[in-house]
Amino acid sequence: MKLNGAKFIVLAIMLLMITSLPFSSARPYWVKPGVYVEYAAMRYDPYIQYQLSQGYSTEQRTAFLVYLSHNASYRIYAYNDTYLKFTILEEIDGYLTVGVHIDMSNVTVKVTVPTGENLSPIWEQNEVIKVETIPTPGNSGTLEYKVYLSSLRIKGVYRIRESDGAVFSLDGTHYGHTFLWIDTDPGLAPQENKTFVVFPTLNWTMKVERVSVRDKPSKTYYGKFGPPVATLSLLGSPLVMEGLVEFTTQTPGGLRYDPATGMVLSPTTLSILISPDLAAIGIPFASFMDERVAYEQMVKGNPMWAGLLPLYDTNAEFQRAEEVPFSKAKTPWKYAFWGSLVLLGSIMTAKGWRKSK
Amino acid sequence: MKKPVAILFGLLVVAAGFAAATTWAVTEVHDYTSIKYGWAYAEVGVKYDVSNPYTNYEITYRIGTGGLTKTGKDAGYTYFHYNIPDSNGIESVTIVKNPITGNLVE
Numbered sequence: 001m002k003l004n005g006a007k008f009i010v011l012a013i014m015l016l017m018i019t020s021l022p023f024s025s026a027r028p029y030w031v032k033p034g035v036y037v038e039y040a041a042m043r044y045d046p047y048i049q050y051q052l053s054q055g056y057s058t059e060q061r062t063a064f065l066v067y068l069s070h071n072a073s074y075r076i077y078a079y080n081d082t083y084l085k086f087t088i089l090e091e092i093d094g095y096l097t098v099g100v101h102i103d104m105s106n107v108t109v110k111v112t113v114p115t116g117e118n119l120s121p122i123w124e125q126n127e128v129i130k131v132e133t134i135p136t137p138g139n140s141g142t143l144e145y146k147v148y149l150s151s152l153r154i155k156g157v158y159r160i161r162e163s164d165g166a167v168f169s170l171d172g173t174h175y176g177h178t179f180l181w182i183d184t185d186p187g188l189a190p191q192e193n194k195t196f197v198v199f200p201t202l203n204w205t206m207k208v209e210r211v212s213v214r215d216k217p218s219k220t221y222y223g224k225f226g227p228p229v230a231t232l233s234l235l236g237s238p239l240v241m242e243g244l245v246e247f248t249t250q251t252p253g254g255l256r257y258d259p260a261t262g263m264v265l266s267p268t269t270l271s272i273l274i275s276p277d278l279a280a281i282g283i284p285f286a287s288f289m290d291e292r293v294a295y296e297q298m299v300k301g302n303p304m305w306a307g308l309l310p311l312y313d314t315n316a317e318f319q320r321a322e323e324v325p326f327s328k329a330k331t332p333w334k335y336a337f338w339g340s341l342v343l344l345g346s347i348m349t350a351k352g353w354r355k356s357k
Numbered sequence: 358m359k360k361p362v363a364i365l366f367g368l369l370v371v372a373a374g375f376a377a378a379t380t381w382a383v384t385e386v387h388d389y390t391s392i393k394y395g396w397a398y399a400e401v402g403v404k405y406d407v408s409n410p411y412t413n414y415e416i417t418y419r420i421g422t423g424g425l426t427k428t429g430k431d432a433g434y435t436y437f438h439y440n441i442p443d444s445n446g447i448e449s450v451t452i453v454k455n456p457i458t459g460n461l462v463e
Contacts, residue, residue, distance in 0.1 A: 110443070
């Protein structure tokens with residue numbers, strides 16, 4: 001095949017464009033070992049006082065977790081500030097290892113143990129305020145413990161595949177796409193009806209219902225993001241974990257993120273959180289209620305906050321991404337670029353000279 | 358404004374009289390909460406020993422349902438509902454969502 005002048009120019013330009021594109025990856029540039037992202041659901045007294053003024057005497061909780069550990073199901077209720085911290089520990093063979101700390105205070109744990117079996121504590125002994133046994137129906141063959149704790153930390157480790165954001169527990173079970181970031185690359189961005197959360201043992205999935213973008217900023221404890229900000233809505237069939245959580249309607253999910261960086265500003269806009277990142281460490285269901293957000297959003301009607309578990313802190317350097325030090329003189333691509341321009345110019349000049357003859 | 362939640366924990370069953378032998382009675386306990394846009398209902402069926410109602414009882418069923426009030430329907434909101442069953446009760450929770458903003462309303 002012969003290349004005439006025009007074809008050669010088009011080919012040269014295309015090659016230049018391709019070689020100057022950065023390699024695309026599902027992992028945003030700010031995701032790297034050492035980076036942490038922390039979310040918080042805080043207690044807020046004006047919200048509690050408002051609830052009391054309305055006649056609601058039930059205690060307001062900031063978090064509820066179903067935690068599967070030691071072959072038992074723990075129900076964890078937290079009534080004071082709750083923090084979820086995800087730290088990227090290392091990067092090995094295309095997988096990120098992520099450590100999770102969930103720190104809660106003023107906590108009640110309920111766990112049912114078969115009669116005759118020992119209680120397996122998930123708490124430190126010095127955190128225990130008191131332990132009660134709750135009378136259970138006569139022939140159930142179980143004993144329920146109610147443990148009051150000053151504080152409780154749940155720890156876990158899981159992995160995320162860098163190429164597509166897939167979450168795996170350490171035993172290799174796949175739970176869906178991470179809730180730590182949303183892909184900003186148009187080719188990898190969430191598409192309608194794409195599976196996003198998977199519970200393989202229950203044969204249950206939650207899919208993307210839609211992505212909506214609003215031209216308004218969103219507030220977090222860390223700072224303001226946007227505009228615009230985006231909301232990812234998820235929908236699944238009724239999730240039924242018998243005896244633990246039983247949906248009677250479809251199961252919803254909603255998270256809010258910054259479309260510029262992919263950073264998730266709140267992993268839940270609906271209080272419930274069914275996320276691969278928590279499922280991979282034994283928490284298939286959780287519910288969070290930041291009471292300041294609840295007060296602003298549901299009492300005052302101010303929709304400024306990102307969600308009910310807003311971003312609290314991070315050391316990610318996503319806001320100054322364009323200022324990454326870059327030595328132009330040392331990069332070989334610079335020479336390739338100028339070299340190809342010189343080559344192109346010479347060819348065109350030569351062709352022009354031949355034509356003029 | 359809060360999530361409509363109906364809770365039944367630590368059932369209170371009142372003794373109906375004295376009996377030399379075990380005499381079983383049945384009852385149901387329920388709770389209903391309705392806020393501006395949503396409602397939640399919880400019901401537990403109990404079979405109990407009339408002489409030892411606090412210690413000798415069985416839960417025969419647990420039901421929890423929820424939905425939107427007329428105001429919630431008129432506002433165009435959507436709802437979701439789930440139950441958290443307990444060894445001696447149930448928590449019935451309704452989530453009211455604004456489908457435009459994607460935010461929790463109640």
